[in-house]
Each structure stands twice: as C-alpha cells, then as structure tokens.
Amino acid sequence: MSDRITAQDFEAAPGTADWHVADAAERVFETGSFDVGARLVARIAELADAANHHPDVDLRYGTVTVRLTSHDVGGLSRRDAALAREIAAAARELGVDAKAV
Template sequence: MKLSSKEIKNRLSGLNGWKEENSTLMKTYRFPSYMDGVRFVERIAEAAEEANHHPDLLIRYGQVEVRLTTHDVGGISEKDFQLAQVIETLTG
C-alpha cells in the first residue's frame, strides 16, 4: 500500500540522511574510493534479492546514490522503508 505524505514524513525522521524525492526514498552515501562504493552496492544487491525489492543504484567515484520506490503501488511503501533500514546497517 502506498504511504501518505504524512506517513512518509513521519517515517523519514527515523532515517538519517534519507529524503523523499519524486516519489522515491533517496540517499547518497560517500566512500573514500570507487571500489568501496562497489562493495557497498554488492551488499545492497544481496539484501535486495533477499527482500525481493530492488532499488535503483547509481555508482560514481566515491558515491553511491540509492533510490527506493514500489512500482506496483506507484510510490513509497512500507517495503521501501524496510529496505532503507537494512541498507543503513550495510555501510560498515
């Protein structure tokens, strides 16, 4: 089920650095090297497969941009927040 703007705003307060942009949850992570970002994306990919929920990922030198949305509901759902919370644990 698609979350309301109010629900999204309330939930975002519990996620450090995440924001809502164009019906997606979005965060840019920074890394000291390109390969550190690639390894982070590998960890995200494994978690996404396990959750059967797949983010859009953009790798740049020293940065990884993560965008989450639930296409079948046309916006942000609980699945997006659940995966965002998992992704937060993968940075180390």
C-alpha cells in the same frame, strides 16, 4: 491490502532520517573510493534480492546513490522503508557516511 505509505510515513519510520524524500526516497553515500562503493553495491544487491525489492543504484567514484520506490503501488511502500533501514545499516558496517542531498 496495499503497503503504500506517504512521504511523511517514510520519514517517520525508524532508520530513515537521512533519506531525502520527494517522488521517491533517495540517499547519497560518500564511499571515498570505487572499491568501497562496489562493496556497498554488492551488499545492497544481497539485501534487495532477499527482500525481492530492487532499488535504482548509481555507482560513481566516491559515491553511491540509492533511489527507492515501489512501482506496484505507484509511490513509497513499507518495503522501501524497511530496505532503506537495511541499506543504511550496511553502509554503517562499511564505515560509509551519508551525504546531504
């Protein structure tokens, strides 16, 4: 059974309200510094390894951009929604805000 979901399913999932969805789910986090961004990326790496589901992550001074998609189903999956929720929680723990995409 595939865990593929629609963009609407992703957007309706708990904890995904601030993610922008097109062909993938994307969110930009305003970290305010490279150090905080690196700490967020490290936390994302831990969560991704634990889930065996790895997003694309772009670390820049002041921002971290995360892009989620599931190549094995050719789009979004329940795994993406679950990881999005965990990443958002980790960002909140670090005091990081989402930037409008």
